[in-house]
Amino acid sequence: FLGVTEDCAHFLAAELARIGEVPTTSDGWDAVALESVRLQREKGKFVPGLGHPVHKQGDPRTPVLMQLARDNGTYGAHLSLFDAIGRVHPQVLGKTLPLNGAGVCGAVLADVGLPMGVMRGVALLARCAGLLGHIVEEQTHPVGIDIYMNVDRNIDYQPPK
Template sequence: MADDQWGDQYDQTGRVPFHWQSSISYKTADRIVLQGYETTELAEAGWSFAAVVFLLFQGRLPKKNEEKMLNFFMVEFMEHAMSPSTLTARCCASGRPALNAAIAAGILTFGEAHGPGHLHGIMVHKYMEMGEKNGWTLTQIAEQLVKDHKGKMIMGLGQPQHIHGDPRAIRIMRMGRELGVAGKFHDLQVEIEKAFERINGKKVWTNVIGGANCIFMDLGFSPLAAWAIGVLCRGFSCAAHAIEEMTKEKAWRASRTTKMINLLDLSIQGPKYYDGPPDRPVPKPEDRKE
């Protein structure tokens, strides 16, 4: 028997010593094992980054079409030029903190109106379960969702800079269909877009969050896992922008002597202010040299 700081008695006989319990991974002095596979062996066997991300969250290696779909999303979502996250990472970097602080600052901008999020996935799951319980069609589920959000923002619809349709969402959903991974959540998102137009009398396109989340859920990812993968992808972008700001620009720029403008305006994001490589055709991966 032992006394705690408050004088109460408790019996530690048979108590299991504290330890972390995980079904994801373990490590020894010589090995790191993820979902049963040694990570070095995964790398040596040629499994891609996307495939191992799939393994990490789902506990199994993906089928070829699943890996291709996840990789497609990760590439499509990784960069969005000047946006709240990259701009925040740059502003933070202009103060010359540690790099990870600038990356974290960018990631912290993700919320209801920008970046990856799980709220859309939770909403769609909720209405899908409600509809299946009541025997509704996908059209009926979508109409109920839109009616319940009358006068409110609907997660997964609308993008302020892609007013004629978010090209990322269009491509992601199309690829999901082509690869045969698009399922009921993809179909429900299509119906939500249609129902919004019928009920509100105006067209609002599915954005990248709506398009990606529905495919993620059809692949078996939870809304939280989809959120995390989106953060991971855009985090690379925040890092690149922060590094460029730290190495290419003066500290604390855009201050007193700079003519100010809306920092996210498309007029300052075009090719006029881009000094990277010129537009060029995308080569086929199989054409690479060994």
């Protein structure tokens, strides 16, 4: 899962290099995005950062990350293209998939100029920070033993056959 951030950044950078001059309007971005999704589909490839195994109706991180980018002046060409992909991909795929948070992170990190080769490291740092948060939460509000005891009391053990 850590590769989506970097894969999305590479994909968006390649598409921006392919088109040369970036669009200046929403319609322009949508046209580029439509072509990008069509080209990926023709190659039999997925668009990195599109879809989520849990958040089928929309990744809750996505709008927050996009707003943070807008608020901090880091909403650039990569994120503009990715946002447009979110709008137009149903025309090619025939279904709507959410833009996921890892893909948005790849777009933003590319927009701020982070080298592609360290993006997995940034994703790993984020995962580690989340793990530390869970550890602190369990230390301050322990629930692990309660969950274990509840399962142990209510599940009949079935030996392997």
